[in-house]
Amino acid sequence: MLRRVVAQHFRAPHWTEAAFRDLAPIDGNIMRWRLRLVAAADELEGLYVGWRDGGGSGAALAQALVDVPVRLDDHNTWHADRRLRSYVDVSIQVAVLRAFVEHLPTLGGTSTPDTLLALVLDHLPQSRPALILAGERRLAAGDVAAAVARAQHALRIQAVCPTAQDLLMRACRAPDAAATSATPAEIAAARYDLRDRFCHMPFTHLSTGYQGQTFPCTCPAWVPFSIGDMLEAESADAVWNSAPAAAIRRSILEGDFRYCSRTLCSYLNTQKLPRRDEITDPAMRAHIDAGTTRVEQAPRMVELNHDPTCNLACPSCRVELITKSSEADAHAPATARTILPILRRVDGLTYITGGGEAFASRHFRGILRALNRAEYPGLHVYLITNGQLVTPARWREFPDLPPMLSIVSVSVDAATADTYEQLRRPGKWAPLMENLRFLSQLRRDGGIPRLGLNFCVQAANFREMLPFIALADELGVDQIWFQRLVNYGTYDEATFARLNVSSPAHPEHADLLAILRNPLMRRPTILKNMLLGLLPEFVASDERFEHLY
DSSP states (O other): OOOHHHHHHSSSHHHHHHHHTTETTOOHHHHHHHHHHHHHHHHHHHHHHHHTTSSSSSSHHHHHHHHHHHHOSSSSSSEETTOOOOTTOHHHHHHHHHHHHHHHHHHSSSSOOHHHHHHHHHHOOTEEEEEEEHHHHHTTTTTTHHHHHHHHHHHOOTTTHHHHHHHHHHHSSSSGGGGGOOHHHHHHHHTOOOOOOOOOOHHHHEEEEEGGGEEEESTTTTTTTEETTTOOOOEEEEEETTTHHHHHHHHHHHTTTTTTTTTOOOHTTTOOOOOOGGOOOOOHHHHHHHOOOOSSSSSSSSEEOOOOOOOOTTTTTTTTOOOOSSSSOTTHHHHIIHHHHHHHHHEEEEEOOOOOOOOGOHHHHHHHOOOOTTTTTTTTEEEOHHHOOOOOHHTTTTSSSGGEEEEEEEEEEOHHHHHHHHHHHTTTTTHHHHHHHHHHHHHHHHHSSSEEEEEETTTGGGGGHHHHHHHOOOOOOOHEEEEEEESSSSSOHHHHHHHHSSSSSSHHHHHHHHHHGGGGGOTTTTTTTTGGGOOHHHHHHHHHOOGOO
């Protein structure tokens, strides 16, 4: 087989050379890459001819059209004209699929690229590359409605996908987008002119994500392009001022925001970014005026989310419990080499943790024990927890922590026991309330400076939002944070559609909007920026997020 493929390749230039000229192997081994393409073409051509002639399986061809791009997308292949890759990228798979569905019909028969894509989606309707490519083709043909629908479908499967977001935004810029399933918020976000806008996040924020990949934003989903691995880097500055970090900052200074999510970023989808001439912060003014991308100062916010260890398996976050099989801290070298050194320089906040449970993680418990005011004079800790493990005994294990705190924020997602135990499995309401009363007493006694509660809004709990405010008042809470449910790949499409009450297509969406407009929700201590894009009156208003200025 290999001898035949090699002979075929060297007899004459193969069609794959032209079709894949925009892709290149990262390791530079062009010959191996071309031979892999020829072998893939041989496989798909054989399946196509068998199906075309009536002796082959359409299901087998459809599966191969999905599987072959996945095999070729082996993290050794990338676009010749691009630098950064997101952690949910399927653009290589889209490019490979495009080449093959355009090539196979040239072998004869009545099929077209569109009929082959329809075949794939008939058998594999959750194929994100096929959905995106089908949408791309419909947009090129002028069918904006179909392009929007395909992009929205792909984003219901994986909300962070930049390739699907880009398709949706381009479709929403079409003059007739309002006549499609595109929401007013999507259309507004797509048409938001960013050329004179500024966002300080890539210059001030550093967030670690799963397995140490690091992002220059308050949320890895808002700028889903890693700037380095904090757990493997020789120093924190090697990540903070890496070439990818410079590229992302340059995109802000140039006004294209190409690496930012218009569908997920609260500041983009509410159109609330400040103009460059409104920025007065001296450090940010220097970057704007000089166009510099290197940041000499430490981040003002370091969010540590890289250890997913948790005692709960909330469906909004994960599909199963994630615990360490060993009590050893595998991240201890990185703690000493990169994490603690950068925290010593921070004049601002560290957020621990949005990726798991700080008190369930040996790694994060070690960081919390290491922090003290003498060695970390400018650092304050935004401590987020599910509260199940915050007992008086556990709290006494961290005697130096209370003076370091800015806030203890507890994720609850409910105002009743039944809803809580449904959404935050296998958590129990009774111990949670006992621990919340303990934290509430600490707050009253001055043992912690602020207490917060968090609530991820979804169909099962949104009617408890106002009772949740009452619960917070009873506990003397300083801050409530209402967050939007996002599908990061933990839900199948049908389940997410049923739960995502933030979607205008959800049958109870109007009821959610009524709650968001309730006067109780206007308190300045209630953070709901992830939901404000749902309110046209807020987007159209002069209200602004002061911290962006």
